[in-house]
Amino acid sequence: MDTRCIKKRFILFLVALYCQQSFASAWLEGYTNARSLGMGGAKIGLTSDETSLYRNPANLGSIRGIFGTAIDPELDGSTNVLNLVNSSYMTKATEVADVASIMSSNPSTTYHARMQVTPNFTIRNFGIGLLYRNEINASTSGTSTATMDTQYQSDMGGIIGINQSFMGGVVKIGGSVKAFNRIEVVNSSLATSGSLTLQNIASEGSAVQYDAGLVVQFPVKWIPTISVVGHDLGGTQFNRKSGVRLSTTSQPTTVKESYDVAFSLFPIHENNIRSVWTIEFRDIGTTRTESDYARRLHLGVELNIHDIVYLRLGSNQNYLTYGLELSSEKISWQFASYGEEVGTSSSKQEDRRYALRMAVRF
Numbered sequence: 001m002d003t004r005c006i007k008k009r010f011i012l013f014l015v016a017l018y019c020q021q022s023f024a025s026a027w028l029e030g031y032t033n034a035r036s037l038g039m040g041g042a043k044i045g046l047t048s049d050e051t052s053l054y055r056n057p058a059n060l061g062s063i064r065g066i067f068g069t070a071i072d073p074e075l076d077g078s079t080n081v082l083n084l085v086n087s088s089y090m091t092k093a094t095e096v097a098d099v100a101s102i103m104s105s106n107p108s109t110t111y112h113a114r115m116q117v118t119p120n121f122t123i124r125n126f127g128i129g130l131l132y133r134n135e136i137n138a139s140t141s142g143t144s145t146a147t148m149d150t151q152y153q154s155d156m157g158g159i160i161g162i163n164q165s166f167m168g169g170v171v172k173i174g175g176s177v178k179a180f181n182r183i184e185v186v187n188s189s190l191a192t193s194g195s196l197t198l199q200n201i202a203s204e205g206s207a208v209q210y211d212a213g214l215v216v217q218f219p220v221k222w223i224p225t226i227s228v229v230g231h232d233l234g235g236t237q238f239n240r241k242s243g244v245r246l247s248t249t250s251q252p253t254t255v256k257e258s259y260d261v262a263f264s265l266f267p268i269h270e271n272n273i274r275s276v277w278t279i280e281f282r283d284i285g286t287t288r289t290e291s292d293y294a295r296r297l298h299l300g301v302e303l304n305i306h307d308i309v310y311l312r313l314g315s316n317q318n319y320l321t322y323g324l325e326l327s328s329e330k331i332s333w334q335f336a337s338y339g340e341e342v343g344t345s346s347s348k349q350e351d352r353r354y355a356l357r358m359a360v361r362f
Contacts (some may be wrong), residue, residue: 022038028135028153030209030231030255031055033074034357038323038336039300040314042280044213045163045227045262046302050361053120053127056229057161057174058213060127067361068121074357076114076135078340084111088211094134096185097196103140103148104192110139110342110351125163131180132156138344140192148192151154152202156245163213172215181206181244184252198246205238205251227262231255258283276302294318295341316342319350332359 031054040098044056050067052059077093084102085093092098103109113136120129137151157180165172174332185202210233217225221299236255242248260272262280269275282296300314300321312323319339327334334357 004054005220006161012250014078028151030155031131031133033118034076034323034334034336034355035302035310035312035325036300036354037076037316037338037353038321038334039276039278039302040280040298040321041316041338042262042298042300042314043283044229044260045215045225045264045278045280046122047276047298048123049121050359051118051124052133053122053129053159053161053176054118056213056215056227057127057176057211058163058172058227058229060122060161060163060174061165061169061172061215063122063124063127066121066123067190069119069359069361072118072357072359073278074114074116074118074355075279075356076112076116076353078110078112078351078353080106080109080111081113084109094136094152094154095186096136096150096190096198096201099136099138099188100148100150100192100196102136103144106316107140107145108144110137110349112137112340112351112353114355119160122330123169125165127161127176128159130158131178143191143192147189149188150185152183154183154245156181157206162199165314168219170217170219172217173211174212174215176213178209178211179240180209181241182238182252183246186253199248202246202248203238203250203252204242204244204246204248207236208240209236209255210234225262225264225266229260231258231260233257257285259285272306274304276300276304312336314338330361332361333357334359 015245017168022126040287048059062173067320081093081111094115108260116133118129133155135153139149159176161176163172163174167257183198183202183204211231215227235257238251238283260282261284262278264278269277278300280298295317303311308327310325316338321338323336336355338353339350340353342351
């Protein structure tokens with residue numbers, strides 16, 4: 001097969017990824033952050049920082065020095081959070097009962113909010129951290145506000161990761177173990193009135209999650225890099241311990257094993273100016289019930305200026321993303337805006353979202 005034929009097939013493959021259409025429903029990721037969201041949602045093939053432990057344990061092999069955060073709150077919400085949530089609800093923007101109260105008077109509305117903290121300590125080849133995350137997606141359809149389509153998760157736990165490098169650092173293999181408790185609500189017709197305490201509507205359980213990562217960095221110009229991460233190896237079942245935070249009769253949904261792949265480049269343009277270019281395909285085994293391949297493709301670019309200013313651009317589900325980071329040795333401010341598909345195959349609808357993260361490092 002000649003080169004022109006290969007190029008033609010590759011182009012057709014990319015076009016197919018973008019043009020495939022089907023029903024769209026939100027994906028709740030166990031971890032994401034403002035840097036990734038600004039870069040189109042790509043995360044496993046990025047350069048190393050204090051979030052490597054959560055994104056790809058193999059990236060721990062690229063850590064230089066000591067990274068860690070004592071305080072690193074992150075808030076993420078859709079435009080409707082700003083439009084609908086008043087000051088009295090702001091501290092409860094991810095609570096199901098309060099969101100239901102908001103949605104009960106807002107027909108044909110989508111809502112998204114996430115609050116997350118991930119204090120951690122990482123050095124080369126090792127990391128340990130904590131994770132607390134509350135996230136909710138909700139929507140009402142038509143003129144009825146009696147029920148709302150609800151996806152809610154609250155995770156609390158700890159994570160530890162290690163890495164081993166081979167061939168002078170060309171090959172890195174890492175693994176992580178996360179022990180955590182989850183409270184979950186998945187209900188396509190949750191009533192917006194009546195008792196909405198988590199005790200009555202949620203599932204709860206604890207699990208141990210295993211992830212593994214592989215990074216191959218070729219020692220040539222631009223350092224072309226292939227990254228592969230296996231998530232929830234063997235499936236993550238929430239049957240380890242119940243009643244940690246709630247006493248319920250059901251457990252959260254088992255998370256199936258999945259694999260992500262990425263290809264990245266790391267050009268150095270001149271002294272103190274470099275960039276990251278990455279393309280990532282999520283869930284190559286299609287374990288999720290999602291046939292829209294465009295929703296699995298994530299493209300991102302980051303321009304690093306003197307390790308102080310970071311400009312980010314990307315594409316998530318065919319929607320533009322962008323971000324900015326201002327960083328010093330001790331404090332980092334990150335902002336991102338991204339689009340999420342919340343429509344259907346016949347009626348696409350973008351939900352514009354914004355993320356803000358502040359990290360105090362040591």
